Amino acid sequence: MRSFRRVLIANRGEIAVRVIRTLRELDITSIAVFSEPDRTALHVLMADEAHAIGPGPSSESYLHQDRVIETAVRVKADAIHPGYGFFAENARFAGACAAAGIVFIGPGPETSRALGDKLAARDLARAAGVPMVPGSDGPVGSLDDARAAARAIGYPLMLKAAAGGGGKGMRLVSSESDLEAAWSLTRGEAESAFGDARVYIERAIARPRHVEAQILADASGRVAFLGERECSIQRRHQKLFEETPSPAFDEPLRARFAEAACRIAKRAGYLGAGTVEFILDPSGEFYFLEVNTRLQVEHPVTEMATGLDLVAEQIRIAEGAPLSFGDARVPARGCAMEARIVAEDPRAGFMPSVGRIERVRFPQGPGVRNDAGVYRGYEIPVYYDSLLAKLVVWAGDRDGARRRMLRALDEYVLEGVHHNVAFHRWLVSHPEFAAGRLSTRFVDEHFRPAALDPGRETSEIALFAAALHEREERLRITLPPANGAESRSTWRWPERRRSGPRTRR
């Protein structure tokens, strides 16, 4: 068993900040790395040390394996925490860490290699006797094979890249007439995004829920189940909102679910924190999807419910220590929800937005945790993903958590970029959401951009505010300037008059 003194975080944004916090609590020196546009990013300000690793594009910095490893060696890091994304599930990187004598905080390269390939993971789940969505036994080699497999499995179906992940490389096919086009698009995407054109077929489940099991496994073979998370609220196959417990679970289902997840982890010889993803059909059957061999974005909901610090557990495990709670069952309390606050415009197809954060005032008060990666004045770089913050709430029951989330969203002040706070307000106010009737089709089925149109009261307030602002400007220019010194008018009317009325996007 070692004890880390210096840990390098090979990541940026809110997750790098998250890891720095736990390192500080554990008295471990936190070492940030940063790309050129990230010189004044929050993780650089908050870390004990920070080192430049290259220009903006990820491939030149956060995804430049040699630079990251060389930096870690030079600054004498004992271990590297990869966060999520970037190198988190990269077996080659984990191997390179080992070769450089640095501990990779995550499962070994063999585990991530085995579980990172979706087909290999399916083989493992099959061997463990865990139910899977019916599908092709392996990759489908040609369009003809795909047609044959599709007929056996039935439409609608999903085409999935074996190396896919993060919502990329998957496509729904409703009928045979769409198969040919989908086949070539998915293969092309898989080839270009992952360098691996292998594609397989799964039956599409109608109105499925996305549910996942948080597990922790230590070196002595303990595998603990820390509760499920429901992550059905998605757009473009990417999660927007998560909660624990799942409103669809009861105790018997939870017990079967925990058992299945732990069986897979044990079979894989898993080590560290991981997530076993499943889909749940409306009849209550669940099917294995994949294993994410890393900390998830949504891990805080599990932390709120269990009181554990998952990053601290990851570090303990990587140091060779047993789970902090040993063989005890970890009781979960109440209900936790997470809203991903993203720089995107839900009124315009969730298109990403960039810009400068002009003003922030984050929600506080009982049961609220807001993990932000940005601060006032911060300019969002174009190179990285658009997650600005994670708003997490906890309350004694689901309706309490929902009301608290709505209250915290009402408090959220974040100006300068488009963001999805109003979308989340819509979501948690929706009667179907309140009733817990979720599916991954929720957004498609229920959301229309017009739902976010400002109501009559809001419009009227905007009208008054504009008029009052204009009134102040006019009163200002009609008053004689102080000392008679300043003669330039601050009145901007003529400029604003130059073009026609701008319509709202």
Added chain:
Amino acid sequence: MRSFRRVLIANRGEIAVRVIRTLRELDITSIAVFSEPDRTALHVLMADEAHAIGPGPSSESYLHQDRVIETAVRVKADAIHPGYGFFAENARFAGACAAAGIVFIGPGPETSRALGDKLAARDLARAAGVPMVPGSDGPVGSLDDARAAARAIGYPLMLKAAAGGGGKGMRLVSSESDLEAAWSLTRGEAESAFGDARVYIERAIARPRHVEAQILADASGRVAFLGERECSIQRRHQKLFEETPSPAFDEPLRARFAEAACRIAKRAGYLGAGTVEFILDPSGEFYFLEVNTRLQVEHPVTEMATGLDLVAEQIRIAEGAPLSFGDARVPARGCAMEARIVAEDPRAGFMPSVGRIERVRFPQGPGVRNDAGVYRGYEIPVYYDSLLAKLVVWAGDRDGARRRMLRALDEYVLEGVHHNVAFHRWLVSHPEFAAGRLSTRFVDEHFRPAALDPGRETSEIALFAAALHEREERLRITLPPANGAESRSTWRWPERRRSGPRTRR
């Protein structure tokens, strides 16, 4: 049983904001009141409605009973939440609310009258069979009576005003030679501060701990104990730092303590949230001090440990509903601590500081709650108390909470006024604190202002920063101006050279 639709908050600052949050979660319209300098205070921004009630001095606004009640009637409030301070323990105000047909969220005027008088409260505790610090049975009428009582009780002793509170109207007397002077000072203070010159005597306990019981009592006679809080860290008899559970408690002590607190509450026919304060001597004996018939500043540590929302419970009780958890025991989890972030200078005798908040970045992440009453740009008014925010943390055990508190304090960015974040850093890093060896004498015994002097590394960083800043300024002026248009120098050297080196306050 009624149901409130509109509640007026007769308070300001962080506690008004705290109450607004719960009202919003309960779908009750929150109505703020504000004095002139508070027009842009946070509670005004966050409430659903806000109404002016007068000029800055409390007596003209927040403590102007007629204006507050008239406003509540005019805006059709169903109830008034008093927060803490101001009218929170004022029986006359509670009576005026009742007369105006408005529910006062707190115990009735009789209860607060009975318990607000310290001598009456002592009588009640005596009748309930709860141990008290040995002292005079009632007020001491004359200096001669005081001498006689003092001889019977023994020195050192405390002289206390019967109507006192908030650390005011109490004085330690070490020996008979000091009694005469202390007698007239305390009586004078009691007369001028509370309009009630009655003074009584208690034996002074050496190195006592301040411990208190949070209770909730509903209209059906239920009295629940929600755990103790230890509030021994004080300066000028005012709390600075609180935690739950008390490191001095074990289960048998907690059971006896809970029983004593509930006995007093029942005897008083208590209704609502209240705190029964005790002192605990080094041998483990506790003695009744007083009952605070209101929400305490430090209530969030109890919320973190129990998961309850105490303001929501107060409102339920005031509506006539039973406690949300009925007759169930409320289990507490882990350890919570609160640091009061105050605008004062611990290096200069904790002298209050005013000014403008130039920049803030509050701590976030797992287990951290920061309830602030201020925001960037806010100018602290001179009229009110100097509490800026409450930093509350939770972790699975005391050492985890202590480390998390230190981490959160490290993250705290608050510029523009003197504050006590560095003091709290000193406190939680102190070995005696870490060992849980606390007493109300802790600050006097262990704290010296020099403990906050910047260390060598900090000084050197300041030195570099100043030099680098100066270098940038010089490089800026030695560069040719753009377009040659601007000829005014930005160089400020001569100005700064004008006077000698300024010494640090």
Added chain:
Amino acid sequence: MKLWVMLEGRDAEVEFHTEGERLVVEIEGRRLDADFRRLPDGEVYSLLVNGRSHEVRVSPGGAALDVTVRGATIPVEVRHPLEKVLQATRSLAGAGFDEVVAAPMPGMIVAIKVKAGDLVARGQAVAVIEAMKMQNELVARHGGIVSELLVREREAVRSGQALMRLKPVTA
């Protein structure tokens, strides 16, 4: 003082009176108490209307003022009431302006889906921009004939940069 205020789908005349310390706003026959105070925290105001508390950001945004209320940004134009008459006259003259498709954010143009001379329908995708690792289609708001392409594929663009110009098709 009287102002003419327009926002999407609505326009109104707003008149202000001061009565002692009070500021009264008249709109569509209603009289409301208003208090408008700048916060020390930016282009932001606290607005109380008959006691209702609102935090609003007012910033110049192109042709209009951008007002942000509860996370929604609403462009509002404020003019002199006289202009209402002028505008009415202009509207009668009909449209006939070029449409310019502009980049909504900084990024790289990964595809241009039309060429000069193409007829583009309202809402048709004309280009794809990549930013923040996501590709997004840009559509023609009104449509028309592509009269000019102003960027090429693989070109980096600034936010607001014009990408192409469309000429309206006269009916």
Added chain:
Amino acid sequence: MKLWVMLEGRDAEVEFHTEGERLVVEIEGRRLDADFRRLPDGEVYSLLVNGRSHEVRVSPGGAALDVTVRGATIPVEVRHPLEKVLQATRSLAGAGFDEVVAAPMPGMIVAIKVKAGDLVARGQAVAVIEAMKMQNELVARHGGIVSELLVREREAVRSGQALMRLKPVTA
């Protein structure tokens, strides 16, 4: 560039070199890598010293710069190294020594605002120096009677060159 920096209980000479993109700080024989970047959030900088990350606020505060690090505000004075010598001389002489007004940078004296024998108040402007098209007033730190002018108008001066001498006025 070399600067003399004083803070309570300590003073040091700090020298800067740029080596390519790197900025090296020399202090008391040690050489440290420094990177100093203004944040978009006020008078605040991110300072990396040999990789150690610090967030510092630097604001003018009377006679010194107020530097805030980890919640502690520390006044720091930054001067030209030559002043150290002068100060030392002055200290030796005790009260009643001459004040020398020196050029803080290389440049040209464009104006001398006093003549020998003039009584100069503390803080009064005595000369104007121009460097790279910018003019800066030089002021008397303590004041006194001008005993000697050491340069003329339109004369080029080196950094640290003495410009005039002031005799203290005895009380």
